[in-house]
Amino acid sequence: MMEEETFSTEGYLDMDLLRFTTAGSVDDGKSTLIGRLLYDSKNTFDDQIEAVEKTSKSRGDENVNLALLTDGLRAEREQGITIDVAYRYFATPKRKFIIADTPGHIQYTRNMVTGASTANLAIILVDARHGVIEQTMRHAFIANLLRIRHVILAVNKMDLVDYEESAFNKIVDQFKTFASRLDNIVDLTPIPISALKGDNVVDQSKNMPWYAGPTMLYHLxxxxxxxxxxxxxxRFPVQWVIRPHSDEYHDFRGYAGRVAGGVFRPGDEVVIEPSGFKSKIKSIEDFSGPQAETFAPLSSTITLENNVDVSRGDMIVKVNNPPQKSQEIEAMICWFSEEKNLIPKGKYYLRHTTKEVKAVVQEVRYKININNLHKIEDDSDFGLNEIGRVSIRTSAPLLFDSYRRNRTTGSFVLIDLQTNETVAAGMII
Amino acid sequence: MEDNQIPSYRVNHLRQLESEAIYILRETAAQFEKPALLFSGGKDSIVMAHLARKAFFPAKLPFPLLHVDTGHNFEETIQYRDNYAEELRADLVVGLVQDSIDKGTAIEEKGANASRNALQTVTLLECLEEQQYDAALGGGRRDEEKARAKERFFSHRDDFGQWDPKNQRPELWNIFNGRKHHGEHFRIFPLSNWTEMDVWQYIKAEEIPLPNLYFAHTREVVHRNGAMLATSEIVQPQPGEKVETLQVRFRTIGDMTCTGAVLSDADDLDKIIQEVASARETERGTRADDKRSETAMEDRKKEGYF
Structure with missing residues (x-):
């Protein structure tokens, strides 16, 4: 929030949105970093700061503990941990940010996968004293698996290694050696910081004159x-069919959905999958009137020239550029259920875009030891937080792209038939 | 578009939030048998209803508006509610807290600080059960309060209407799992990713009319527990309490017994936006219901509150 200067609505409406996730081990200072980002960019309120000061004092903390700004539930405050993914919001005149704040415990891989699924960027925290550890590699692997292209390697607690350039360089080299095998990460930005003291988070550090790169906020x-x-x-997965049945819109049939890829314009020749019927886009409707085009990630309503049968779960695509259509898919999955392991040949609901089908996991091809990226091929017992490659057969054809090409049409979840719980997240290869 | 101009596929953050909210509203209509949109006449539920209108245009809303009325609402809120429902051509269902009190399922608090806020949960759950609603759309935002920051878009409630924050379904990409057993229901929050400023900017951009309470006006208020409450039949000044007539507005609108006014001369949207931008207190800082304890919201949510 800005003080004194006048707030600009015009500027506000011109802002982009950046979603990022934070990953670090317990005690790497992740909550402190987020607290510092919010505090130094003036995105905190007086009553929040007062509450944090009060709690810091009652717990006997030496400094005002900015990490408390991100505490949520009672159990978390009592145990000083983060249980679940929490979402935080802040804005600068340049961008609005959504932070998926995920805990670093080894057992919470599933939370990091969840947070990473919608993120454009990941901040991976490393303690400058400890360097790259197993969990760092785990975090980098997950960021890569979920196709996060931009990674900030935040080397934290630089104040505890006397702000030494050599300490920083050593960690960056370690990380690069490992990350060179992670080919979705195309943009790596290492930044030496101290979240506790505020070095290079929002304000340029005076303690590290050897570092000429951006501060974390500037980079974000x-x-x-x-x-x-x-x-x-x-790609336009149909979500809902709009039929007003009113005098004014007597014959109106609109296909509502959120564009998952590409651009659609009136006059475009399209195919309705899986039926294969062809049609032409008549109009793109909006509350404010007909639109000249629509594109990802906008929610729109499309009407077609002729009356073909279209319903939820179908996909409108352009001629000559079809998605894959198959009942057999190969995918990387991450197992989420604490209660049940993957049942070999077991049946699940598979939810993909707006479609739900039944599915059988045919075979576990391999699991991955994500601490060293080694494949495990002789163990098909798949439990909580495990990641690996499986083959799946579905009861009806799926219309998909590889996850690498399209995060929306390439992703799915598996749901337990009995408990209705979401038990796995999948990325189609 | 000018000649030779390269097309821009940039979507600003507000349009992204709009698109996401519309997507959630349509998923709700598609995945549930009988959803309802919780409508309080407050700005967040107004924005949500506006988004629902856009999501299903040119058809009517495929679900009713449901208002849990404490009987302690501002008159302006009730009037606005009735007008807006008519404008949207939406069905309006009202659940009365008084009915729950008369039935004996809710017990009125006593004393000067008595509020029917907590009782709303009882009436809400009774309404959902009686009408067999299986999804209730709420205007809650994650930036409002720390327990809300942990909330899902599709938030599962057991057959007692309770929220179990430690055991929530993971939500990935934009895939939402609304599967449930008989008797369970979902609370759905399309505005999860919006901030207070986003809501105001959207109201301005879309020219959505609001109740007058949000704009600065002259009103008699009583100072109580650090808040300024509007005096009325329900909020009567007690001996020793200071009463003043001031230029005020409300940042949030809820029950008259616990919604505090703020001093303000912001009588139009531009001035409100400036005020929100320079505010040093969170929006719910004026809400006595949140100040009862550090985990007041978390506790109420677990019981089935909005």
């Missing part, structure tokens, strides 16, 4: 994310 404000959406392959 300026990193280029324009190519993160697929504007090439047109």
């Amino acid at each position: 404000e300026h990193v280029y994310i324009g190519t993160d959406q697929n504007h090439v392959e047109a």
Whole structure:
């Protein structure tokens, strides 16, 4: 929030949105970093700071503990941990930010996968005293698996290694050696920081004159994310059919959905999958009137020239640029259920875009030891937080792209038939 | 578009939030048999109803508006509610806290600080059960309060209407799992990712009319527990309490017994936006219901509150 200067609505409406996730081990200072970002960018309120001061004092903390700004539930405050993914919001005149704040415990891989699924960027925290540890590699692996292209390697607690350049360089080298095998990460920005003291988080550090790069906030404000959406392959999963049955809109049939890729314009020749019927886009409707085009990630309503049968779960795509259509898929999955392991040949609901089908996990191809990226091929027992490759057969054809090409049409979840719990997240290869 | 101009596929953050909220509203209509949109006449529920209108245009809303009325609402709120429902051509269902009190399922608090806020939960759960609603759309935002920051878009409630924050379904990408057993229901929050400023900017951009209470006006208030409450039949000054007539507005609108006014001369949206931008207190800082304890919201939510 800004003080004194006048707030600009025009500027506000011109802001981009950047979603990022934070990953670090327990005690790497992740909550302190988020607290510092919010505090130094003036995104905190007086009553929040007062509450934090009060709690810090009652717990006997030496400094005002900015990490408390991100505490949520009672159990977390009592145990000083983060249980679940929490979402935080802040804005600068350049961008609005959504932070998926995920805990670092080894057992919470599933939370990091969840937080990473919608993120453009990941901040991976490392303690400058300890360097790259197993969990760092785990975090980098997950960021890569979920196709996060932009990574900040935040080397924290630089104040505890006397702000030494050599300590920083050593960690960056360690990380790069490992990350060179992670090919979705195309943009790596290492930054030496002290979240506790505020070095290079929002304000440039005076303690590290050898570092000439951006502060963390500057990088978050300026990193280029324009190519993160697929504007090439047109995909429109139908969510809901709008039929007003009113005098004014007597014959209106609109197909409502959120564009998952590409651009649609009136006059475009389209195919309705899986039926394969062809049609032409008659109009793109909006509350404010007909639109000239629509594209990802906008929610729109499309009407077609002729009356073909279209319902929820179908996909409108452009001619000559079809998605894959198959009942057999290969995917990487991460197992989420604490109660039940993957049942070999077991049946699940598979939810993909707006479609739900039944599915059988045919075979576990391999699991991955995500601490060293080694494949485990002789163990098909798949439990909580485990990641690996499986083959799946579905009861009806899926219309999909590989996750690498399209995060929306390439992702799915598995749901337990009995408990209705979401038991796995999948990325189609 | 000018000649030779390269097309821009940039979508600003507000349009992204709009698109996401519309997506959630449509998923709700598609995945549930009988959803309802919780409508209080407050700005968040007004924005949500506006988004629902856009999501299903040119058809009517495929679900009713449901208002849990404490009987302690501002008159302006009730009037606005009735007008807006008519404008949307939406069905309006009202659940009365008084009915729950008369039935004996809710017990009125006593004393000067008595509030029917907590009783709303009882009436809400009774309404959902009686009408067999299986999803209730709420205007809650994660930036409002620390327990809300942990909330899902699709938030599962057991057959007692309770929220179990430690055992929530993971939500990935934009895939939402609304599967449930008989008797369970979902609370759904399309505005999860919006901030107070986003809501105000959207109201301005979309020219959504609001109840007058949000704009600065002259009103008699009584100072009580650090808040300024509007005097009325329900909030009567007690001996020793200071009463003043001041230029005020409300940042949030809820029950008259616990919604505090703020001093303000912001009588239009632009001035409100400036005021929100320079505010040093959170929005719910004026809400006595949140100040009862550090975990007041978390505790109420677990019981089935909004």
